[in-house]
Amino acid sequence: MEFEALKKAGITNLLSTLGKSISLPQGIFYWLGRAKKEADINATIGSARGPESEIIDGAPDTPVTFYLPSLRPAFAGLPSEDTFAYAPITGLPDLRKAWRNWILRKLHDARDRVDPCLTLPIITPGITGGLHIAVKLFVDRDEVVVSPDRLWGNYRNIVERNIGGRIETFPFFDGERFNVRGMQRKLLDTLENQSKAVLMLNFPNNPVGYLPRRDTIPALVQALIDVVETSNKSVIILVDDAYEGYIYDPDAVQRSIFADLCDAHRRILPIKLDGASKEFLFYGGRIGALSFGLPAALDVPRDQLQAELDNKIGAIIRSTVSNCARSVQAALVKALGQLDTVLAERQNVIDVLARRANLLRTLLAEARLPQLKPLPFNAGFFCFCDVDGISAEALADHLMTRYRTAVVPTESGKVNGIRIAFCSVPETQIPALVQAVLSAVGDLAAGS
Ligand SMILES: Cc1ncc(COP(=O)(O)O)c(C=O)c1O
Numbered sequence: 001m002e003f004e005a006l007k008k009a010g011i012t013n014l015l016s017t018l019g020k021s022i023s024l025p026q027g028i029f030y031w032l033g034r035a036k037k038e039a040d041i042n043a044t045i046g047s048a049r050g051p052e053s054e055i056i057d058g059a060p061d062t063p064v065t066f067y068l069p070s071l072r073p074a075f076a077g078l079p080s081e082d083t084f085a086y087a088p089i090t091g092l093p094d095l096r097k098a099w100r101n102w103i104l105r106k107l108h109d110a111r112d113r114v115d116p117c118l119t120l121p122i123i124t125p126g127i128t129g130g131l132h133i134a135v136k137l138f139v140d141r142d143e144v145v146v147s148p149d150r151l152w153g154n155y156r157n158i159v160e161r162n163i164g165g166r167i168e169t170f171p172f173f174d175g176e177r178f179n180v181r182g183m184q185r186k187l188l189d190t191l192e193n194q195s196k197a198v199l200m201l202n203f204p205n206n207p208v209g210y211l212p213r214r215d216t217i218p219a220l221v222q223a224l225i226d227v228v229e230t231s232n233k234s235v236i237i238l239v240d241d242a243y244e245g246y247i248y249d250p251d252a253v254q255r256s257i258f259a260d261l262c263d264a265h266r267r268i269l270p271i272k273l274d275g276a277s278k279e280f281l282f283y284g285g286r287i288g289a290l291s292f293g294l295p296a297a298l299d300v301p302r303d304q305l306q307a308e309l310d311n312k313i314g315a316i317i318r319s320t321v322s323n324c325a326r327s328v329q330a331a332l333v334k335a336l337g338q339l340d341t342v343l344a345e346r347q348n349v350i351d352v353l354a355r356r357a358n359l360l361r362t363l364l365a366e367a368r369l370p371q372l373k374p375l376p377f378n379a380g381f382f383c384f385c386d387v388d389g390i391s392a393e394a395l396a397d398h399l400m401t402r403y404r405t406a407v408v409p410t411e412s413g414k415v416n417g418i419r420i421a422f423c424s425v426p427e428t429q430i431p432a433l434v435q436a437v438l439s440a441v442g443d444l445a446a447g448s
Pocket of ligand 1: 240243
């Protein structure tokens with residue numbers, strides 16, 4: 001967008017440096033906008049969607065954003081105090097406690113090891129808000145933040161436009177696996193010029209829908225230990241667990257790598273960012289959580305440490321959003337009080353997404369077009385196909401105009417490919433979706 005109207009209105013030259021540089025990325029919103037108008041198959045929407053009947057027996061076939069039915073009544077009969085009053089800056093104490101228990105439950109076999117490390121979660125405005133707070137707290141202007149090259153596009157606005165940091169990437173995959181060596185090299189290079197490094201890890205990943213295999217995790221943790229020992233410097237790891245729990249592969253690690261990073265080394269500081277948006281299909285609730293994994297043997301009184309972290313982060317929250325929606329927090333406390341019901345409802349959604357992912361993987365694997373390389377995917381909401389010899393944007397445009405099928409293309413640095421959001425495509429449409437992609441690639445490869 002050229003912001004001509006702002007220029008003509010004499011506002012542009014009044015803007016701060018951030019005001020001048022910040023803008024919503026055109027790519028994704030352009031494709032979402034076109035999809036709404038032009039597509040019959042829409043694989044651009046990053047929320048789990050489909051016919052309501054797919055998740056609730058007896059419901060109509062009308063497409064909806066999937067939701068957990070028991071969250072609806074959680075809002076009914078909230079006391080006025082839980083609806084109209086301000087929430088505490090760092091979140092309702094009952095939610096903070098309940099979320100901590102939820103984290104420990106999610107980390108199942110690692111629970112006892114993580115428990116002494118885990119701080120009380122601080123409630124944030126979604127995971128986006130949590131990421132923003134963490135980056136603000138740890139990243140200075142011009143400082144490098146390391147990330148795999150497949151990353152959620154919003155990281156750029158958070159780290160670069162808002163904070164003035166710089167994201168440097170390494171290739172996500174080494175063959176079919178997460179690129180542990182590439183990550184290690186990039187961190188060591190970064191630490192040659194910085195006193196510490198911040199690493200962002202997002203599994204299951206947006207846009208590649210990948211969760212490392214179980215046997216990758218020890219190597220990943222060891223690589224980070226080697227980095228901090230070789231450099232004698234610290235690494236802060238922002239563990240973006242937005243899609244935690246959506247796993248369709250028994251060989252993938254079945255819980256967040258936060259567990260493995262806790263107490264891995266005294267110079268490794270993992271920060272877990274999770275939240276209700278995807279985990280409880282409550283995108284509009286805008287509730288996330290930020291928790292630290294501190295070494296268990298740290299010789300500092302825990303209460304004091306918690307109070308000081310609350311103070312620092314509370315100051316950022318109070319000076320930006322003040323606090324997070326109270327009624328949503330109160331409803332989540334109720335929902336977490338009947339977790340077995342909530343999780344049974346969520347399992348329906350996970351099963352629906354697993355069927356879509358498995359079908360999509362099978363059909364893409366059968367295709368074997370030299371120009372289309374589906375990257376490994378086993379979790380989350382998305383899959384990504386690298387495209388060779390054809391512009392990804394031209395492919396997405398052709399798919400839309402000729403086949404009324406919408407995907408989001410990425411052309412950035414060495415990445416040229418399309419993201420397919422299977423989370424929003426009903427299983428019945430997946431064969432047609434794959435056929436459209438294959439036909440469009442075939443058309444463009446043949447020059448038609
Ligand atoms: C990787 C990743 N992290 C964080 C978020 C944001 O989550 P929230 O809606 O809780 O802010 C998203 C949303 O698309 C995402 O893909």
